[in-house]
Amino acid sequence: MYGRKVKLRFFFVILTLLTLFLTVFLILKSLEKNVVYFQSPSEIKALSEIKKNKIRVGGMVKINSISMKTKEINFIITDFENEINVIYSGVVPNLFTEGKGVVAEGYLKDKNFFLATKILAKHDENYMPPEVKAALQEK
Amino acid sequence: MFSLIGYYSLVFGLLFSFLIVLLSIKNFRDKNILNDKIISLTFFQLFFVIMSFLGLIASFINSDFSNETVFNHSHTTKPLFYKISGTWGNHEGSLLLWLLVLTLFIFIFLLRSKDQTKQYRILTLLFQQIIIIGFFIFIIKTSNPFNYIFPVPKEGLGLNPILQDPALAIHPPILYLGYVGSSIIFSSTLAATSLGYISREWAKHIKKWVLVSWIFLTFGILLGSIWAYYELGWGGFWFWDPVENVSLMPWLALTTLFHCILVLEKRLILTSWVIILSISTFALSMCGTFLVRSGILNSVHTFANDPERGLFILIFLFCLIFLALFIFFFFHRVQNKDTNSFFWLSKETSILINNWFMMYFLSVVLIGTVYPIFLEVLSSEKISVGPPFYNKLIIPFLIPFLFAMAIGPKLKWIKSNLENKLFLIIFFIISLFLSISITRNLNSSFLINTVLIASAFYLFLITLRDFVINKFKNLSQTIAHFGFSLLILSILLNNIFSTEIITNLKIGETFRSEKFNINFEKIEQQNKQNFRSITGKFNIKNSNGTSEVLNPELRIYNQPNIVTSEADIKMNMFTDKFMTMNLVQNQEHFNIRYQVKPFMIWIWISVMLISFGGIITFFKKKYEK
């Protein structure tokens, strides 16, 4: 027979493992529900069905596409192959400009219209692609 | 000229590292006391790193555009203050700052650890030198701040104006003091583990370092948060953005570590736990640098970056982790098994329970931050994890956490009974009533909010009572816990009672709603040193007759050509009125956001209280000596 102490220890280890598994399970489960997928306009065009979950669309704001009204802002996100119309009412970040990169978060209405709930723009204006930076670094 | 001095100082610093390592190994074998030469060598190393850093600052002040870092991040029209803060506002300079703090801390460590054994001090120095050498090579090889450009450009590219802000100018140094402080903890833990020196004396000695890094980290996070609040114009202070998460993770680990060390100091238990936490605190700090600097993270804060650097930090980080694991597995032996037991109702248990909760919060944040990277590698799907994930997984568990925080300090070590049961119950009922009186008008999620607020009030009242009854006994702990309850309370109330209006207005237009009318009267333009400012005048008439004028500002910087919006915040003890104005190219409408945010100032105050608790502990121990 095992001693009482060993039994207790065994019980404790099992309990810890169980909590650990439960926690991991819980976290992964709610991850599933709360992740936001990132797609480009071309990927949206290629979708077979419109899902109801939140997504992010990224690309460039098309030149001359922004139009503002009291209630909403409309603009077009393009990846230079396909485009998507965005309808947005909310705060516009400072770096939101025509011809610059943008990421919009929200829901797809259909393949051509996107209802954005949030707009994110990169902080950095002097964004340089990694290849250029690396070349600079070699010097 | 200054760049040259800076560069050669850097190389000399590296040479001194090797000298220190050689001398330390030699000294370690001899049986003498610690060789004084080691301390002077460490001082010289520190001196050269300082020289190098000053060289970079001088290049920034002189706008020496033959230096690539200066060219990329500075401009002649920039105010002097931001020229200086520009030194560490970029990747190269910030790494140099890391190095500076690394060498500074080990020097202070050597000076302040005279009462420790020679072997322990040398071993700590050696481990720290490994980290320092890693950083030296990293800087010289992949991110040299003293690269030379020819022909010399006339003008620099300018510092991102969003970073031209006092809070953000001091935010990185303070945060780094916290991050780098954890490196001392890391080296010292490894040294103590390999010598089998994990003891109560060691706990007492390392506790100060834990406190120092914890205080700086707390302040650093606070500053970053304040900056995000008024500069980013989103009206929030925490967005669960990966870059924010990487500063929160070491904080959680460090807070847990601090509580564990308290237990270790008193009881010499939880030794393995302390070692693991010290290692992970430093690993998380380094991991933060890796995630931010490599561009692997999918964040709006990520600045221009370079995978090669990421690779270096990654390899370096994992070498350190493996080294730490190796030492942990091969040298660590659990001692004094018999003292390992304690009754379930004791201070140890409550600290342990809260440790588990902290670890849980930490893993939630960690998984939320790195999961997108894993998913992208494994299935090439691009995702991001939003605030709902964190809110859902963290908020419910705050309730037991707060209760344990309230009751835990009341318990005694080893075995305890709950005294003053009546009090605890009465306080609970009072806080429940208080909470219900606040939430009774809420329609949605009434239950969770009520229980949460009640538990925060509970901690609030109990710590408040401690102030009155215990006076100065355990003051630091009471203040810190009180600050935490205040923090949770103000965040909750702020979330529940904030109102927000977002609309697009032309000049002269009025927005009408039930609570208030916003009239956009006019704009004024002004030219400043390195930007043009557009200030809007908004008249807000509340339904109760009071009115207010808010003047949000837009700044159009000349180099680089960027628009930033400066929120106008009317702050008082109870509410913040927050307004930002944004301009979209070629549009007549301005994008307006108006928010009424109650108890905003208390969020900042409470975090200051929390760190103030830490500061008191730090100084208190000195008096006792």
Place this chain on the structure above:
Amino acid sequence: MKNKFFSASIIIIFIFIFFIFYKGLENSNIYTPKTNVKKNVPFFEAKLFDSSNKIKSEDIFNKNNFYLFNVWASWCIPCKDEHPFLMKLSENKNIELIGLNYKDSILNAKNFLKKYNNPYKTIIQDIDGTIGIEWGAYGVPETFIINNDKIIKRIIGPINETSFLEIKEIIK
């Protein structure tokens, strides 16, 4: 025994994490949009480099020929790396090189060309960087290959051996 198993599994987990991060480094910069290909040449009007005359984009890309539109500046270090390739391309009759002098001082740029030779047939100025924005240029250097008023290839960063051969393949 139990301890060894435990330590081994921890080490394996860390190696796995290392591997994932390493892989993740390769496909970083998630928000970079796809390269700008098969898009029409944007319209612009700009000052010529060596005179104060203005030129319109349709006057530059007027032939049914291949054009190489290169964004460069004298302060840009990688521009020097790609310069020999540009010189080689300038000897090729199938392609015409257009330079966009981006956010540069004329004097520095002229010295640069004097020192390294001038591969361009036409150079236009872009002192404030607006034409660069029209083209959606990321930085300097950047190269667009144009045929029939369409951008058929885009090279971000300096031209290297590989991209040089690719260009030669295209214009054959």
